[in-house]
Amino acid sequence: MKWERLLTRGRFGDKPGFIPTQAARSEFEIDYDRIIFSAPFRNLQDKTQVFPLPEQAFVHTRLTHSLEVSSVGRSLGKSAGEYLIGKYPSLQKLGISSSEIGGIVAAAALTHDIGNPPFGHAGEEAISDFFKFHPAGKIWENHVRLEQWADLCNFEGNAQGFRMLVSKQFGLKLTYATLAAFTKYPRPSQIAHRDIARRSQKKFGFFINQLTDFEQMASFLGLEKATDECWYRHPLAFLVEAADDICYSIIDLEDGCTMGLVGFDETISLLSPILKDRFDPKKLENRTASQNLGALRALAIGELIQETVEAFVQYEESMCKGNFDKALTDIIPSAKHLQKITEVSVKKIYRSKVVLEKEAAGFQVLEGLLSVFSKALYHQFYAPENFSGQDKSILRLLPEDFPLKGWGEEVNPYPLLRALIDFISGMTDKYALNLYRRVNGISFPGS
Secondary structure (H helix, E strand, O other), X not given: OOHHHHOOOOEOOOOOOOOOOOOOOOHHHHHHHHHHOOHHHHHHHHOEXXXXXXXXXXXXXXXXXXXXXXXXXXXXXXXXXXXXXXXOHHHHHOOOOHHHHHHHHHHHHXXXXXXXXXXXXXHHHHHHHHHHHOHHHHOOHHHOOHHHHHHHOOOOHHHHHHHHHHOOOOOOOOEHHHXXXXXXXXXXXXXXXXXXXXXXXXXXXXXXXXXXXXXXXXHHHOOOEOOOOOEOXXXXXXXXXXXXXXHHXXXXXXXXXXXXXXXXXXXXXXXXXXXXXXOOHHHHOOOOHHHHHHHHHHHHHHHHHHHHHHHHHHHHHHHHHOOOOOOHHHOOOOHHHHHHHXXXXXXXXXXXXXXXXXXXXXXXXXXXXHHHHHHHHHHHHHOHHHOOHHHHHHHOOOOOOOXXXXXXXXXXXXXXXXXXXXHHHOOOHHHHHHHHHHHOOOOOOOO
């Protein structure tokens, strides 16, 4: 794979041969602005990062997390870009700057969680489990193809994000480079063989009805195939992944300390090894715990950025050949310290009572919403003898642009179910909770 092609400024949705007019902003800055002002991004302000429905204003939501990941991603991309510009003079001839490369990573990082449903990773499991186990979900299995059923039973926020980014509904029309840098898992859900040694095959990155969109992007950028079913990552996707890994490792720990789930002294002991000689206990004196946490967090992120860029420089050529396929944060000098932070976070934060209780509630909410709406849709189009007045009322709550025509016994309902999942997964935590209460008669509008 060649950088000159990987960094092409072409935009998804433009006609072949279209040349954008010269603007004061780069194409990748335009990507960033379009994302910032989009409805899916705005909804991240009320979606769970770790703590569902947090009462503390300080605790991160998906929105603040995404902004921070984007900031780290810009730093990673710009530093890596300076190396690439120096190594490949042809990029300069094309007018590619290190700032533009930083802009690609920043924009892709900004969207990295855009497809996540309410209630975090518990929300992903809840949607998957509905089709795997719930009678109202399993009833659809005989109506769709095998690969479509694999999509429904394995909801993946990354694939949902790609679907949203290429959707005409939101009109983002991002550059191919940003879309590819976003795609950490360039494969569909159902493949014959998964190479567990390759990080990019750990999950999947697009649903089967976005295969053509992905193939179009891969062809434009010259992304090569690892197998008949899987592609190699765009090299900048490694930096987007690293930005996310750095932020959630360090900042989730900071949130856990703020919430009282991890002691302050233990938090210091976890962060200080990353700083090495830069850690000075004397500087912690005469400052509040919050100030010390903020300072150590900033220093730790700075050190991890530097280590990550050095690893990228070392393996960049192997990435372009498809030979390197690991998380950069797994091979940097601080990898063992990040692993220790992860172990503590899993035990004391991600499995804390406050998180588990609200995740359990999230399962009930999403299963309940999917059950109510999918039953009504099934009754209307596939079992009309059971279509009730209650079903009619439920369907009136769907968005105005929901595709409610053209379905029936002889029609594959996969696109209909994808639209339903778009609706449910796009909800904020509080909206999903409130709608669940209303459709189940637990509360009433205005109460």
